[in-house]
Amino acid sequence: MNSISRLRYFLYLSILIVGCTTGKNALQKGDYDAAVSKAVDRLRSSPQNKEAMQVLPEAFDLAIKTHLRKIDEAKVSVDALKWENIMYRYQQINQLSDEVNACPSCLNLVPNPPKYVKEFEDSRYKAAEARYLLGERSLRENNRQSAKVAYQHFxxxxxxxxxxxGVKEKIEDAYWAAVLKVVVQPAVINSNAYKLSNQYFQQQIANYLATYKGNTFVRFYAEEDAAAQKVRADQLIELHFDDFIVGQTYVKERVEKLKRDSVVIGENRHGKIYGTVKATYSEFEKQVSSSGLLNFAVVDLRTNKLLRNQKIAGTYVWKDYWASFRGDERALDRQQLALTRKREVMPPPPGNLFVEFTKPIYAQLVDHITSFYSRY
Known part of the structure; x- marks a missing residue:
């Protein structure tokens, strides 16, 4: 790019930047509000900017006329939410006037910018009243979906x-009419030996449901809480362990013949004697497997219809390793030798194993509940 072309480019860029900062481009595009804001910003920093001085009065006049025309059109509209549009238009006019009032040099160009404070407050009240009436109409339809719509209106x-x-009371009424009330039964387990372990699993579920935030319009209750609060439940969640095995033990033994050459096995008057050392290495692996199957069911209490019935499986495998050898320990590597110095460890108590296999079941159950109730 030669010097003349570069000069032309920078002149064009400067004109473009000035046009943007003075609001001229926004005015030409019909964005009168933006044109006013840009011109005011320019005149605050440069009160004698000629282009901004030309833009401001024209853009302000067009902006006010546009908003007032839109307000008149909205007033004759049949749109139930028209007052929100009207309120917004008055708000925009007042904001533009505030911008001009905050710029001393701008007041010479736009003296006494209009404010519609009362009109804005009246339209704000009417907009709220319109929403209130729509909420009442939806609430009278007497179903959950309409109650949710009513809640949003209120x-x-x-x-x-x-x-x-009365709006606070209506919000409360609509919310409880929209809420799906779900009673959750304790997880049933047909074994006295593991009732204590099952309490951990049950407590985890209770904690999750008590802090559930997946859907505003779903509330969960323990059976005793629902009874105490006289809740008329919509659905019931049933949980019970269909089957489980705790502490199934498997022991594997792997025997390996080890040999290592070029090992110092002695010494004579000529020096060190090298030879081969051998050992029989036995490695043991013990696995204690625990697993279970939880049935997750959701019942519609109004129709007695089964909405969801699903089996959720969980497994936990505890492992231990140790080893022994016969022969020369020099045939073993460092890791093998370390294992031979270990001794067989007793597995955790059955109650602990029960808790462990319920952890993956709990994680899956939470996902299923979250997914199922997201649609409500």
Whole structure:
């Protein structure tokens, strides 16, 4: 690129940058709000900027007229949520006026920018009222899905106008009408020997359900809590161990003949004597396997329909290794020799093994519950 071309490029870039910072480009594209904001920003740092001085009054006038026209159109609309659009338009006008009021040089170009404070407050109230009425209409349909819609309307109404009369109570009513109430039975195990171990598994489930945040509109209850609170449950989760085996033991032995050459086996007057050393190496592996099968079922209490019935399997294998040898220990490598110095270890108590195989079952169960109730 020669010097003349480079100069032209930088001149074009400078014009483009100035156009952006003064709001001229935004004005030409019909984005009047952005044009006002850019022109005001430019005039704050450069009060005599000619282009910004030309842009501001024209962009401000067009922005106000556009918003007022849209407000008039919205007022005759049949859209139930039209007041939110009207509120937004008044908010934009007031924001533009605040920007001009905060720029002394801008007030010479746009004196007395209009503010629609009362109109904004009135439209905000009417927008909240419209949401409230829509919420009431949905709530009267008397089903969970409509109650969820009602809840969203009431929450929006409160965010628009927090002091709106009765809205807090309506949010509460809609929420509880929308909530799916699920009672969870304790995991059943047909063995007195493992009842204590099963309490750990049951406590894990209780902790998860108590802190469940997967779906706002699903609440879980233990049987005793549901009874105490007189909850009319929608669904029931049944959990019971169909089958389990704790402490099934397997022992494997692997025998290996070891030989190592060029080992110093003695010494004479001529020096060291090298030879071959041998050993019979036996390595043992003990596995204690525990596994179980949990049945996870969901029942609709209103129709007595089985909604989900699934088997969840879990396994835990405890392992121990040790070894022995006959012969010359020099035939063994370092790792083999270390194993020969170990002794057989007793496996954990059966109750601990039961807890261990329920851990992968718990992880899968949580995934199944989360997935199943995400649709509600």
């Amino acid at each position: 929450v929006k109404a409160q965010s628009l106008y927090p002091s709106l009369k």
